Amino acid sequence: MAKLRRPRGSRILAPFLLLLGLTATHHANAFYNSTSALGTNTNEIMEDDASAPFIDLMKMSLPFREARPLTKGEVQYDRYGWPRSIAPGGQAGTRILNKLPAGTIPRGFYSVLYEGEGKLEYGNDASLVEHTPGRDVILIDPGTDNELSATLYIKATNPANHLRNIRILPQGGICASNPFQRVASAGQCQGDYWSFEQHSSKIIFNPDYLKYMRDFRVIRFMNMSGITRNPVYAWEDRASIDQSTWGGAEGIRGAPMEVMVELANRLHADPWFSLPHAASDDFIRRFADYVKVHLDPSLKVYVEYTNEAWNGIFNQHAYVKQQGQRLGLDPDPQQAAYKFYSQRSVEVFRIWEQLFGSNERLVRVMGGLVGSTQMSKTILSHNGAYRSTDAYAVAPYVYGDTNALRQARSVSDIFRIMTDPKYPHSLPNEIELIRKQADVTRSFGVDLIAYEGGQHLVDWNTKSNDQHPNNLFYQANRHPQMGVIYKRLLEGWRQAGGKLFVHYTSPRIYQKYGSFGAKEFITQPDGKAPKHQAMINFSRSNPCWWAGCSGNTLVRHTKPATTLEAMKTQSEPLDATAPQHEPVHGEPPPFPMGNTTPEQEFSGNAPVNPPPAAQRLLVSMRASPAERYVNGGNALINLRRNGADPWQGAAHYVLRTVAHGKIDGTQDLAALWQASWDQNNLYLRIGVEDNRFVANTPVPWNNDSVEVYLDADGSLNSQYDGRNDFHFIFDMANGKVALGKNSPPQERIAMNQRVIREGEGYVLEITLPWNAVGMSPRPGMRIGLDVHVNDNDGTPQRKGKLTWRAREDEAWRNPSLFGRVILGE
Template identity: 70%
Template sequence: MAFLLLLGLMAVKPASAFYNSHSALGTNTNEIMDDDSSVPFIDLMKMALPFREAHQLNKGHIEYDRYGWPKKISTGGQAGTRFVSKLPAGTIPSGRYTVLYDGEGKLEYRNDAILVENMQGRDIITLEPGKDNELNATLFIMATNPANPIRNIRILPPGGICGSNPFQRVAGAGQCRGDYLAFEQHSSKIIFNPDYLTYMRDFRVIRFMNMSGITRNPVYAWEDRASIDQQTWGGAEGIRGAPMEVMVELANRLHADPWFSMPHAASNDFIRRFAEYVQTNLDPTLKVYVEYSNEVWNGVFTQHAFAKQQGMQMGLDPDPNQAAYKFYSKRSVDVFGIWEQVFRGNKRVVRVMSGLVGSTQMTKTVLSYNGAYRFTDAYAVAPYVFGDANALRQARSVNDIFRVMTDPKYPHSLPNEIKLIGKQAEMAKSFGVDLIAYEGGQHLVDMTTKSDSQHPNNLFYAANRHPQMASIYQQLLAGWKQAGGKLFVHFSSPRIYRKYGSFGTKEYITQADAQAPKHRALMAFTRANPCWWNGCSGNTLVRQAKPVSTLEALKTQSEPLDATAPQYEPIHGEPPPFPMGNIPPEEAMPPQAAVQPTLVTMRNAPSEQYVAGGNALIRRVRNPADVWQGATAYQLRNMLNGKIDGTTDLAAMWQASWDQQNLYLRIGVEDDRPGISDSTLPWEDDAVELYLDADASMRPQYDQYNDFHFIFDLKTGTVVLGKNSPKIDRMPLTHSMIRSSNGYMLDVTLPWSALQVNPRSGQRLGIDVHIDDDDDGGDRDGKLAWKAKQDESWQNPSLFGGVILGE
C-alpha cells in the first residue's frame, strides 16, 4: 500500500487535543492543491499536481496505473509533477527534504528543488525560496522500469514530532522524552503537518467540503471514491479529494466535529457505506454534521444543474429553479434518513440544509417542501460582507474599501448583512431549526479581473491585512450571535491572496498572528464568547421543538432571491475562465478550436480529463444545437498490432457527450491514405470499431445483454455487430461520416433505451475505440486503440476503458 494509515496510534494528551471544547466557531478546509498554503499533510506528494494532469510538464507517451503512477514512459519522454507552487517563504521549513520511492528509474528536480544526494529509493533535495521569496518545485520521472516502475514517492521534511505532542515540529530525538517520531520513518503514522494541527485545533467543527473535493464531482459509485493509495489527493475539480479515512482521522486527532458534504450524484449505497465508516471509526464523543452537496442553489455549479434536471424530471415544480430547490430538499431528507439508520438514531447526527442568506423565500421552500423541516436540525447560510461590487471598483484607497463595506446604502454592507442574518434567524426559529453559518467573513473579490495585480485587487489585499478588518469581523460575529445565530464556520483556512479572493484568515499556515487581523478577531471572539447554546460542547445535539404547524410561518413576509448576492464561490466554484486544475490561467493551454472536418489535428494533443480513479469524463450536453460544445477529447495512443509509422500515418481521437435520450460519440481520424477498402472483412481495411459495456461490469466475457462491439465499415457506410454482441435484429443507432483528403470523422448517436440504460450523473460505462488501418490493400497494416493493450477486446470487455457521465 502506497500510504499506510494507522488509525488511533498517535498518542495525544487530552488537554492538548481539546482546545476547542467550548469554541463556537468552525473552519472550512481548502482544496488539496500544490499551492495550498495551509499545507495539511506532511508528505508534499499528497498535494501535488497529478502526473496525468501535468500536460505542460510531460513529454512522450506515458501509461499510468490505476493510482496515477506512470508505469511506462517512452524513450526520451518524461512524466512531471509540481509539488510546491507559489508558497510564501516560511510556509514550510527550508532545508533538506527526503524523497523516498519504490521501484527503479531516474528522478530529476527543478525550480527551487535541488538534488544533493541520491541512492536507490532515496534522494535528498534542498528546498529554499527563490529570489521571488516563494517556493516553487517540480519533480520529473525521466525513466522508469516497466517491470518495476517508480511509484509511492514521498517528499518529507526534516525533523519530526514528539509522539505526545503532534502540534510541534522538533529537530531531533533530543527534544523528546523517548517518543521521537521522525517524519522520514513515520510519515504514514504522523500524516498531518504539525503547523496545520496547531491552526485547526481552535475550532470545534471542521467542514470538509473543499478537502473532500465534492464540488463538480460526478462520483456515483462507492468504488470511485478517493483512495489512500492514489499518487496524490490534489488536482482539478472532479479529481482531487482526500480519502474519507483521512478526514475522519483528522477530526479524531483534533477532537473536532466533522462536517461532511455528500457528493450530489452519489448513490444510496455510497452514502450508506460512507456513514458506516464514520459510525465505526469516528470518536464516539463527537457529533457529525451531514449536508447534501454544497450550494445546490448556486447556478454556477454542476450540482445545481443536476438538481434542476432531476427536479424537472420528477415534476416537482414547473419552474426549473424551484424544481431544483425542492429536489435538494427531498434528496437531503433521503440522505439524512440513511445516516440515521446507520447511527441507529440521530442523537449524534446534525442534519443540515443550506441556502442563500439573502432569500428567506428559498429558506421557506427548502424547509417546507414535504415537511422537510421535521427531519432537519440546522439551516446554514453564508454571511459575507463586501458592500457592492461596482462601488468597490471605484475605490482608490483602503479607506474607500472599508467605507463601501460599512455604508448601509450598499446591499451587502456590514449593517445590511446583519439585518439579513436577523431575518434568517426568525425564519429558522419558525421552523424549529438552528441557524448556523456554513461559510462567512469578508468577500472582497472582483471576478472580472484578469491578473492578481489588476485594480482593485491590491486594495483588497491591503484591506485584508489592515487592523480595521479585525473590527469588521468582530462586528459581524457579534451581530451573528445577537441575531440568534449559533455555530459560525468561517471561510477559510490559510490561503494565498490572489485575484480569486483573499479568503484565508492567514495568508499561510505559519504566518504570525500579529500579521493576521482576521485570525486575531476569530480567536478573540471565541475566547470571549464560549458556547452559548445547549448541546454545543457535547456529543449529543439538543434540538429545538418543531412547530405543530408551519402555516403561520409560511405567511411571514419573505424576500425573493437576492440578485445582488454573489452567484459564485471564489476558488472553490467559480466558472473557470481557464482550464481547471492547478495550472494558473496565464500558464494554461489555449482553448481547443472549433471542431473541423477532422476532429483535432494530431499535432495538438487534447487536454484530457479524468476523474474518480482514472475514468474519462463525458459531460452532459450543454447546447442542444451543438452537442460537442465543451466535450473533452481523448487521443488513441496504443498500437495493438501491425505497424503504424507515427502520427503522420495514423492518428485518432474521440469525444462524447450525453443527455437523457442519447449517448453521442465522435471519432476523428487522420490517415495519410484513407479509404482503402479491398477486403471482405471490414476490420482488414480502414474501419472504426466501437466497444461499449453499458453497465461497466467489465467482465472477461461478453454478457449477451449490454456488452456491444460495433464495426463501422468505411467502404459500405454500414455498421455491424461483432459476433459476441447481443443477438438482436436491429440496433436503433444513427451515424454519419464526413470524409476529407487526410481522414474522416464519424458521428454516432446511441439511444439509451437501446442500451437498456437510464442515464444519471456519476454513472459508469466501459468504452474503447479502435481504428483499423490499411495503407496498401490486402490485410490490415496496423491497429490503434484508446485503452486496450492487446487485440482481444472483441471477446474480452475487461480490456475496455472506464468512463463516467458528468455534468
C-alpha cells in the same frame, strides 16, 4: 545562508497506510476548541494550498497524468496513478509545490523515499543533494523570489518494478504526546520521538496545520473532500488512501474519508461532511457506517447533502433542478430544485440515523442563500422537512457592492463601501439579513448556523492578480480595520440569533480569485493576520452560548405543529445581488458547468409528432448547442430517460478542431455528437452537415467518414491497451464499420448502426453493447471518447478532418488524446 544538516535514517519499506490505532496521544492543550463558537472550512488539496495540511508533500502534488507539459511522451499508469512505463524520450512530471510564500513549509532538506527502480530528477526550488537506492535527499530553498515552487520528474522507470509509493518528507519529527509542534531531534522529547521519515504513515498531518486548526470546534470538509462538481455515484469510485496524490483537478482531487475522520479525532473537532450530490444510497450508507465505527464517540457529526445546491455555477444545482423537474415537484424549475434538495437531504439524514441507531450525535444540516428567506421556507417546509432538520446554514459575507468596489481608489474607500448602509451587502445590511433568517429558522424550530462567511472582496471580471481593484483588496485584508469588521460581523451574528459560525476559509494565498484565507499561509505570524486574530479573540471572549454547544449531546428545539406553508407567500424574492462565489486555485473552467436549462436543450419541448431524427439533429446545428461540461471539461452523458427515444434531453457536443488538412468553415463541414446510456448499451449519435458528399477511395478514412474512439475504462494511456481501447471507422460509402489496427480483435465487437440521409447531411446512430467492450457501467464512471469526421470533397485523399477533443491526428495510436466523459444519472 544558515547551514543545513543533511538527515540520516532508515527508509520506510511499507506503503503509506493509515494506522488508526497508532494516533498521537491527545495532550490536554489539544482541546482549545471545547467552548469555541467557530468552525473553519478546509481548502482544496492542491500543490498551491498554503495551508499545507499533510507532512508528505507528494499527497498534495498534481497527478502525473494531469501535469502536461511536465509529463510528455507515451506514459502508462498503474491503478494508483504511478507511471508504470515510459517510452524512450518521454517523462512523467509533477508539481509538488507551486508559488507558495517562503516559510509555508520549512526551508531545508527533505527525504524522498520510494519503491521500485528508475530515475528521479528535481527542478525549480528543489535540488538533489544525495542519492541511494530507494532514498534521495533534496534541498528545498525558495531562492531570491521568496516563493516555493518545486517539481519532480520520473525520467525512466522499470516496467517490471516501476517507481511508486514516492513520499517527500521533511527532517525532524514530533513528540507523540504533542503533535502540534515540530522538533529537530529525539532530544527534545521524553522518549516518544517520532521522526517524519520513519513514522509518516502515523503522523500524516503537518504539525503547523494541526496547531492552526485546533482552535476550531467544527471542521467543514467540503473542499478537502473534493465534492465540487464531482459526480461520484458508486462507493468504488471514492478517494483512496493508496492514490499517488489526493490533489488534482475538480472531480479528481479529494482526501479519503479515512483521513478526514482521523483529522477530526486528532483535533477533537466535530466533523462536517458534505456528501456528493449524485452519491448512491449505498455510498451514503457505507460512508455513515465508517464514521460510526471510527469517529471518536464523544464527537457530534454535521451531515449535509452536497454544497450550495442553489448556486447556478455548480453542476450540483443543475442536478437537483433536473431531478426536481423529473419528479414533478414544482412547475417552476427553481422551486423544483429547492424541493428536490430538501427531499434528498431528508433521505440522506435517514440513512445516517439508521446506521447510527439514533440521531443523538447527528446535526442534520440544510443550506441556502442568506438573502432569501423564500428559499429557506421552501426548503424547510417541503414535506415537513424541518421536522428532520436541526440546522439551516447560510453564508454571511460582507463586501458592500461590486460595482462600487471597482470605483474605489484607496483602502479607506474599501472599508467605507463595506460599512455603508446604502450598499446591499454592507456590514449593517448583512446583519439585518441574518436577523431575518434567524426569525425564519426559529419559527421552524431549527438553528441558524453559517456554513461559510467572512469578507468577500473579489472581482471575478479581473484577469490578473495585479488588475484593479485586486491590490486594494489584498491591502484591506491585511489592514487592522479588517479585524474590526470581523469583530463587528461576529458580534452582530450572535446578537441577530446565529449560532455556530464556520469561517471561509483556512490559510490561502490572496489572489484574483479572492482573499478568503484567515491567514495568507499556515505559518504566517498572528500579528500579520487581523482576520485570524479577530476570530480567536471573539472565540475566547464569547464561549459558545447555546445549549449543547460544548458537550457531545445535541439539544434540539421543539418543532411547531404546522408546516408553515403559508409563510412562503409573505417572503421576498431571491436576492439577485448575493455573491455566487467560487474560490478556486487556477483559471475557472472554460466551459458551462452543467447549468443549462431544459428550455435550451434541443429536444426538451419536442412536438407531438416530431420530424425525423436526422432533421431534428441537423436543424439544431444551426442554433447554439446545449453543451454540458463538468469537472473542468468532462462531457456529461446522462442515463437514458425515454425507452423510445435515447436522445431525449441529451446535450450536444460540437466538433470544432481542424486536426488535419483544411475545412473551409461550417458551410464546408459541421458536426456534433450526442450520447446516452443504460445498463446494456452506450447510445451514440453523430450529425454531419457536408456541402459535398464523396466516397471515391477504398480507404475508409479518406472518404467522407466518421471515426469514433472509445477508452471504455477511462485509463487514457498513451498506447492502446489491447483490451478496451477501440477505434471504429464508419465508411459512409458502403455503410460498413472497420476497426483501427490498434483495436482488439473484431470478433469481440457486436454493434448496431444506421445512417439517415437528409439534404446535405446525414446522421449516424450507433448502439454499442457494454459487454462488447468488457465494461459494466455505473453513474459517475469515467470513460474516454472522441468523435472525428473526415471530409473528402472529391480529392484523391481526404481534404480535412474535424475533431471533438484531439488536437492532432494521432488518436489512432494515442488514447491520451481522447476526450473525457462522465456517465451521469
